[in-house]
Amino acid sequence: MKTFFIKFLSILALFPLTAFAEWGLNMREGVTQISQRVYDLHMVTLWVVTVIGIVVFGIMFWSIFHHRKSKGVKPAKFSHSTTVEVIWTAIPLAIIIALAVPATKLLIDMEDTSGSQITVKATGYQWKWKYDYIDDDLTIFSVLDTKSTEVSQLNSGLNPMENENYLLDVDEPIVLPTNTKIRILTTAQDVIHAWWVPDLGWKRDAIPGFINDNWAVIDKPGTYRGQCAEICGKGHGYMPIVVKAVPMDEYRIWVAEKKQEAEAKKNTADMVLTMEELMTKGEAVYKAQCLACHQANGEGVPGVFPALAGSAVAIEPDQRLGHIHRIIYGKNLMPAFGEQLSDVDIAAVTTYERNAWGNDTGDIVQAKEVSEARNKK
């Protein structure tokens, strides 16, 4: 028994320490003053409990090694001492008060959202994030990148280890300006989510029907990644957050570009594509938006997510409009995609669903039809 234990300890001791450094053992210091202060308070508390632990367990082990029957010790009879009991009530109380003071100051500062320069609203969906740049009238949807989606399918046979940002990449990262007080509102569309980027030093729940406000001033330009932190169903592990922090002038340029892109997306109703073009585009949209529930093979998950392969809505000619409407407006658990996807995207994915996995209807849906469908509910 003892030799086993010694072997185990020696294995631990021989473990290359450099490897531990890369593994991330500790909280990140982050890139805001608040995250730095959170880290500092975390470290202070960690050291306080570590020292208490060493002292308390040290005394206990001293006792364990010396006060043994096998050493011929005769047990003492005492069972009470008011003095030491007062001491060991008072000391922990003092330590706790000493910790509560900096915690209170930090909490007060974290909750002070006044004086913010821009406001971004993050809305959690099953399973993606929508960001509204309130001051610029700009909306961005941010979904797990297709590469991670494919690798993360059950028994995909693909190796996640090849992608450093596996499950932490999105198709559309959000861009935020550095050295600016940004007010970040969190809310949700369907169930509770939580918006968390560790480098900003906090997370906050996104609750349907309620809006929470938070803030951050990012000191350093860079890309910061986070994840949804509140269980929100099947796709909980698959809705990351990517924030790109850039200087204010670059941020302005990005906003202008995105607004142009959004404008262009609005006017896709007149685009006419060939079958091949629609299928290629449709497959890309399907992988990004639909695959998580309806699966790569269109079979869905029995009892939870309906199949599209062989499903009436994706085959029957008289349900063609219903199919488009289902994508635009959603139904039951299925979210509405009308706001997120352009006419041509919806047309492409409808075409794809009506022709993939042996559905083979030969139907071609063009953007115009989607544009019209939007107007006749």
Add this chain to the structure above:
Amino acid sequence: MSTLAHDHDHAPSGLKRWIYSTNHKDIGTLYLIFALTMFFVGGAMAMIIRAELFQPGLQFVDPQFYNSMVTVHALIMIFGAVMPAGVGLANWMIPLMIGAPDMALPRMNNMSFWILPFGFALLISTLFMEGGGPAGGWTMYPPLVLQTGDAFPFLIFAIHFLGISSIMGAINIIATVFNMRAPGMSLMQMPLFVWTWVITSFLLIASLPVLAGAVTMLLTDKYFGTSFFDAAGGGDPVMFQHIFWFFGHPEVYILALPAFGIISQVIPAFSRKPLFGYASMVYATASIAILSFVVWAHHMFTVGMPLKGELFFMYATMLIAVPTGVKVFNWMATMWRGAMTFETPMLFAIAFVILFTIGGFSGLMLGMAPVDFQYHDTYFVVAHFHYVLLTGAVFALMSAVYYWLPKWTGYMYDEKLGKIHFWLSTISANVLFFPQHFLGLAGMPRRIPDYNIQFADFNMISSIGGFAYGLTQLLFVYIVIKCALGGKKAKDKAWEGARGLEWYVPSPAPHHTFETPPKLTKQMLET
């Protein structure tokens, strides 16, 4: 009288003995066997979780099933393993410790046990239903939980069953302790284990009806058009969290307080020295119980409470460290200058003190709201509550089983195997849960089936620890069965330093004990 006398040691035989039993020892045994069974069912689910997390990518289960494993594992371990094990010990030991012939309400005792198998049959059956088992976490937060399929009403009624069973058990314990103590035993002379169970019973009675209310409101929200928790109908999803955790935090102490009681029996026995600070132990337990009702919102610092609310719950939470500290110091002072030996119960008790305290340290860290914004809903929390519940509550239960097995079976268990079980459990549990602190701090959220590759190494280590811990528990079953079948005869007082009335009845304890109240001596009342 003598003509009417019959053999009181006669135990009915066959299946009916167990189904109709009103005997506290038989019902205690049923509870313990049930709890051990559920420990393995919940443990099997934990093995599925750790297998899936062994490496990044999805290898075994789809995310929906993974979520239902996370959910049902928690419900089974809390309501099916740890709580019934505690009630089983209470059933077996409280009458023996206070000199009572049986529990005060023996028929209710039978019913409160036999509800459990039905409750868990309902719960486990949901895994085979269309849409799968409940998958929104054991906390059942709406609106997510309302997306549960056919399993939903089964989940709610299973919770009702488990709640009713626990409330009846609690009433029984209170009635027994307040009415059936041997003449001459005052409340402040009861063994600490009895005290912790009295206080736990009050927690159960006060908190479980709140849970029943909360889940019933979920039921009406889903099927009867109410909007308690739906903002669109004027309700508030966060209100559920407040109600749930008003139950949920006392529940944490429902699991922990009986463990404190066990440790307060075992450490004096193997230190051959009276428990240090008996009165302060009782007061500390009561303080923890009272505080447990005013700290609930520390589970939900991130929902966006007003600043003043966050400050209140932070201060109240940090305050719990004081009475908990008193308990740990008292146990240490009990060991101090004792004449210790280290049989398996003592080993588990010492490991409990150290590892539960580590869980307490991370608890203090989590209680500080501004840093909790980083820790919340990460593996740091998972590590924290497994330190207090597995290496805490479960280790204490293991300690109790080894401590009282000789009294139950009449034989000593195999000490060598017991020690192997202890060392393997302690090492593997730490390999399992310590790295999860690092994972959480590095940014891994909890309740995700797949993760970024930066978390791969620690997850693999954690899984290896998990499999080792799971396998080790099979050894425990072997040890218990071996002990039940035979071995070295146990003395009435199986341990040299054991204190309390239970050691004044024969080993194994006969079917009926204390049919006439014992005449208490000073020695019998030592704590």
